[in-house]
Amino acid sequence: MYLKQGDLFWGMDKNFVKEVMDISTKVSLEEKQTVFKEGDSADSFYVLVKGRLQLTLGEKSREVYVAYQPGEIVGWSSLTGRETMTATAQCLENTTLQQIERKKFHEILDRYPTEGSALFQRVAQMLGNRLVSLYPSIA
Incomplete structure (x- = not known):
């Protein structure tokens, strides 16, 4: 799975996407494994390659979202300036992700301001x- 195939990177400069791919790490997890927990340091975000992830909030682990489409992003907290993750992500089946470290990603964004603006x-x-x-589930 190339990042350029996902909605977030669609149509972006090929050099920008290549640099992001170069800093990304493939992560393979099994069903029921946790990607990150609410309160963990928000030092990376993840692009779903294949599989399904359940995102939950709070002590009672209320399900708020299921990520299942290749190219979906989880771990938004690292992109939005938060220091900690606001949800827990757990695999509902064997799952493959591309992990992208926030610090390295922002260094690339500094070199590609046009792509950075479009991305945000x-x-x-x-x-x-x-x-x-989510509105129907909280109404």
Whole structure:
């Protein structure tokens, strides 16, 4: 799975995407393994390659979202300036992710301001869409 195939990186400069791919690490996890927990340091975000992830919030682990589409992003906290993760991500089946470290990613963004601006507009749109999809579950 190339990052360029996901919505976040679609149509971006090929050198920008290559640099991001170069700093990404493939992570393979088994069903029921935890990717990150609410309160963990938000030092990376993840691009779903294959599998399904359940995102939960709070002490009672209330399910708020299931990521299942290749290219979906989890661990948004690292992209939005938060220091800790706001949810827990657990694998619902064997799952493959691309892990991207925040610090290295921001160094690349500094060299590609146009892509950085477009990327954060997409992040805002994706987060908005995810929030809208949650309205029925909290209403």
